[in-house]
Amino acid sequence: MFLALKEMARAKVRFALLVAAIALLVFLILFQQSLQNGLITGFIGAIRNQSAPVLVYSVDGQRTVQGSIITPELDAQVRAAPGVGEIGPIGQGTFTGQPVAGDGDTYDTSLFGYELGPEGEGLGHPTTLIEGRLPTADFEGVASDADVDLGYGVGDVITLLPGDLEITIVGVAEDVQLNVSPTIFTSYDTYIAAVQSRNPDAGTPLPNVLAVSPAEGTTPDQLVTSINDQSLELDALTREDAAADTPGVAQVQQSFNIIFLLYGLVVPCVTGLFFLIITFQKANSLTLLRAIGAPARRLVASLLIQVVIIVGLGLIVGTLLYLPLTGRNIGGLQLRFETGAVIFWSVLLMSLGVLSSLVAARRVLRIDPIEATTGAGVSVGR
Amino acid sequence: MSTTHAANSTVTGNALELADVRKVYTLGDGSEIVALDDATLTLASDEIIALVGPSGSGKTTLCSIAGGILSATSGSIVVGGEDISGHNARQLTTFRQEKVGFVFQSVNLVPFLTARENLLVVDELGRRTGAPARERADQLLDELGLADRAKNLPAQLSGGQRQRVAIGRALMNDPALVLFDEPTSALDTKLGEQVMELIRQEMKTRGTAAIVVTHDERITHYCDRSVHIVDGALRD
Amino acid sequence: MKLALTELRRRPSRFATATVILTLIAILLMFLGGLLDGLINSSVGALRVQQADAIVYDSTAQASFVRSRIDPELRATVEAVPGVTEVGGLGLVQVGARVPGNGPRELAGVALFGYEIAPSGVPDPPPDGQAYADDVLKTDGVEVGMTIELGPARTPVEIIGFVSDTSYSGQGALWASPTTWRDTLAANRPGAQVADGVFQALVVQGDVDDLPAVIDAATDGRTESFTVQEAVDAIPGVEQQRSTFGQIIGVTVAIALVVIALFFALLTVERTALYGVLKALGARSSSIFAGLVLQAVVVTLIAAVVAGTLVVVLDRVIPAGSVPLDVSVSRIISSAALLLVAAVVGCSFSLRRVLRVDPASAIGSGT
Numbered sequence: 006m007f008l009a010l011k012e013m014a015r016a017k018v019r020f021a022l023l024v025a026a027i028a029l030l031v032f033l034i035l036f037q038q039s040l041q042n043g044l045i046t047g048f049i050g051a052i053r054n055q056s057a058p059v060l061v062y063s064v065d066g067q068r069t070v071q072g073s074i075i076t077p078e079l080d081a082q083v084r085a086a087p088g089v090g091e092i093g094p095i096g097q098g099t100f101t102g103q104p105v106a107g108d109g110d111t112y113d114t115s116l117f118g119y120e121l122g123p124e125g126e127g128l129g130h131p132t133t134l135i136e137g138r139l140p141t142a143d144f145e146g147v148a149s150d151a152d153v154d155l156g157y158g159v160g161d162v163i164t165l166l167p168g169d170l171e172i173t174i175v176g177v178a179e180d181v182q183l184n185v186s187p188t189i190f191t192s193y194d195t196y197i198a199a200v201q202s203r204n205p206d207a208g209t210p211l212p213n214v215l216a217v218s219p220a221e222g223t224t225p226d227q228l229v230t231s232i233n234d235q236s237l238e239l240d241a242l243t244r245e246d247a248a249a250d251t252p253g254v255a256q257v258q259q260s261f262n263i264i265f266l267l268y269g270l271v272v273p274c275v276t277g278l279f280f281l282i283i284t285f286q287k288a289n290s291l292t293l294l295r296a297i298g299a300p301a302r303r304l305v306a307s308l309l310i311q312v313v314i315i316v317g318l319g320l321i322v323g324t325l326l327y328l329p330l331t332g333r334n335i336g337g338l339q340l341r342f343e344t345g346a347v348i349f350w351s352v353l354l355m356s357l358g359v360l361s362s363l364v365a366a367r368r369v370l371r372i373d374p375i376e377a378t379t380g381a382g383v384s385v386g387r
Numbered sequence: 388m389s390t391t392h393a394a395n396s397t398v399t400g401n402a403l404e405l406a407d408v409r410k411v412y413t414l415g416d417g418s419e420i421v422a423l424d425d426a427t428l429t430l431a432s433d434e435i436i437a438l439v440g441p442s443g444s445g446k447t448t449l450c451s452i453a454g455g456i457l458s459a460t461s462g463s464i465v466v467g468g469e470d471i472s473g474h475n476a477r478q479l480t481t482f483r484q485e486k487v488g489f490v491f492q493s494v495n496l497v498p499f500l501t502a503r504e505n506l507l508v509v510d511e512l513g514r515r516t517g518a519p520a521r522e523r524a525d526q527l528l529d530e531l532g533l534a535d536r537a538k539n540l541p542a543q544l545s546g547g548q549r550q551r552v553a554i555g556r557a558l559m560n561d562p563a564l565v566l567f568d569e570p571t572s573a574l575d576t577k578l579g580e581q582v583m584e585l586i587r588q589e590m591k592t593r594g595t596a597a598i599v600v601t602h603d604e605r606i607t608h609y610c611d612r613s614v615h616i617v618d619g620a621l622r623d
Numbered sequence: 624m625k626l627a628l629t630e631l632r633r634r635p636s637r638f639a640t641a642t643v644i645l646t647l648i649a650i651l652l653m654f655l656g657g658l659l660d661g662l663i664n665s666s667v668g669a670l671r672v673q674q675a676d677a678i679v680y681d682s683t684a685q686a687s688f689v690r691s692r693i694d695p696e697l698r699a700t701v702e703a704v705p706g707v708t709e710v711g712g713l714g715l716v717q718v719g720a721r722v723p724g725n726g727p728r729e730l731a732g733v734a735l736f737g738y739e740i741a742p743s744g745v746p747d748p749p750p751d752g753q754a755y756a757d758d759v760l761k762t763d764g765v766e767v768g769m770t771i772e773l774g775p776a777r778t779p780v781e782i783i784g785f786v787s788d789t790s791y792s793g794q795g796a797l798w799a800s801p802t803t804w805r806d807t808l809a810a811n812r813p814g815a816q817v818a819d820g821v822f823q824a825l826v827v828q829g830d831v832d833d834l835p836a837v838i839d840a841a842t843d844g845r846t847e848s849f850t851v852q853e854a855v856d857a858i859p860g861v862e863q864q865r866s867t868f869g870q871i872i873g874v875t876v877a878i879a880l881v882v883i884a885l886f887f888a889l890l891t892v893e894r895t896a897l898y899g900v901l902k903a904l905g906a907r908s909s910s911i912f913a914g915l916v917l918q919a920v921v922v923t924l925i926a927a928v929v930a931g932t933l934v935v936v937l938d939r940v941i942p943a944g945s946v947p948l949d950v951s952v953s954r955i956i957s958s959a960a961l962l963l964v965a966a967v968v969g970c971s972f973s974l975r976r977v978l979r980v981d982p983a984s985a986i987g988s989g990t
Binding site for chain 1: 640774818
């Protein structure tokens, strides 16, 4: 322990640079982890956090709510499927929303209209309410927590342009965005009114998606199969599948996986390289120590202590750099402090760091104390 | 081969003139160490002297100052007609390139360069004359009996051969003064004598002056005279 | 300097591990850059190729096709603006296409544009019922001469040719006459259908400075006009992607800098004795340092070349569509350039130590 600390104190710049490299890597990894989670939640939070266990799209919708349309024929086919409990329409559209209390700024706003039912708890209602209440009448809505600062908080009024339709926010739910835009859960009739206020040429719009709950004794998976069997035009999915299969989500995950793999590799490489080099550099003093009786175990332990201290410091500094970013809103993405990710990466990187230094440890173990007496000589360069 | 020693043209023609050279180190607590105490020494242009003294006597300090590697605290140093007493670091660097040759105790060849390339290092660092330097290097290697070892790395050479490469390197820039630091300390008697023979021959053929730092009394007879140094003070 | 290169040549293993790490970082930089390019290209291609001095939306649309609507009267106002030479309409509908040979639930996402003024690289509008397809749709099995069916209404469209780099919103574009577009819209999105003469955006050519502002002034603020570049930047997500990726890339370059600084600091410590000898022989600190920088540059270049090759291979190996990667030569070169800057700056951490090496240290172990 004494040796380990003394050496680090003597070569502060070098060890500091290593800590800096690891800290920056940790920071980037954690930041991107938050980015990934925020992105995915921003895309499909509304789907994941609404109450219907099964969602039915039209195949032409390609698993996007906005692309799907349920015609009366499709509706009839769904109703006829065995195992169906309750059915409710879902209407989705993207509008230009202007918070009344704001500076006149406008935002792409997604409306998610569902049949309110008693107390606003109809099929498709948001399940993660954290403030206020569910809508119980037309022109009331629940917004996502990520957008409260934009003017979508409880009590705020949003005007939809160009028709000047107004919606009052009565509640806020966690992570209910769609397509990384401010999203408002509202009554189905409000949705229809919004569509008509924007495009007078349109008649009564058809629902985009049907929210379905299974009957007693049927599981959501069974219901999905039952509905899909009705027609090739129907695309029924469980709530989880609907979220995961939304186009773009898989792409985001795969892209980030490659990124994490690469960054993750850099950490043990840099750590391993560093400790291998300094082991070579102090070969003479190590040999001397062995010659005067220091057990090899102790030298290796000293090395491992340094690795743990350095990687640990890097993890701490990196996490501290990451902390101020969490809670920030980057372009509509809510970044959170992902405790799970911090723990996962801390354990992983520490293990990788220790593993990588085993190469240096092996070198230490191979030192033959007899070399101290032959005095191989300080030849230039090594 | 005797080239005119253009670098050595002075009124007196001496290779080295040290006058009252002092080197004093001040420690952190204010106390002083006198490494060299009013050293005065003159070397003729083709003289070889042995500088003899125990460890810690200041002989390395004297060599370092004469070679322009270390600045003196006070005193005058003239090497090959050039007064280096007041030179700044850059001037000293150029001076070392052109006027001085070193053969270090631990040889210090560049480990990844061949024997020939080691000789050419000085030319690379300084004037970069190109072909003339290469010719000179080949000639020196030949004289030193290393012609067939020109392409070998130091690791592939024996101790004595490395020593000879170092001597060749020291002579490449046709210096006014060559400083040998304990050239025989790592060698056995026979090899040591061979090396000293070689040194004397090379110096005398070229008429180059040399200081051989040593505590080995066996080799002093290869030099023209011996100068003794104890605790920073010179005695003849 | 030559010394530095000779060392690299004769002692490659010493530099090998650092080169491997730098290659990893270079791959990261190029991959991130390629990802950014891929994401943006697939979002904005169709807009970027428009031959326009101004793209005009209605002012409530927030530069979104979906919400914009330009009726004939507004268009006439724009056409009457002095300096305007040509005005063409642009309309978009995004649907799933059934391609012969694919399964019943395997639809290809397409962005059908109805256009009047041909964008760069696209021929003039084809006859009704026909369309040019972006070549990314080839991976969905689309071929020339094939008739594909659009949307739930299965509106038939015959593919008569391919064009490149015209994706929009992650989907390949189809370029067709305004009538084809309107018919498709009405049949498949009755809620969004538009009357004859109505478009979602206008493509305007003119010879007046700052045409977008001139148009908006002439329409009394009922339109919001942009240059092509501005319209591209206004597409939702583009700015964010650029800035977020930019920051991530920036921090990665900083990491490269620190790694290089670290590695060369370690190397310098090892070579202190050598530097002492060189200085004693008359080497100036500047030339020693220059040699160091040269080594860093060479190592970085090697890493960049290897990484560039690997990234190109990676691009081929990754199944099309699974990761939006666009590997371009300019991105590879710019990543390499960033790394080189990091290399040179990283080296400077060792400058002080090189300066401090005392030539006197070369002389003997005894005093």
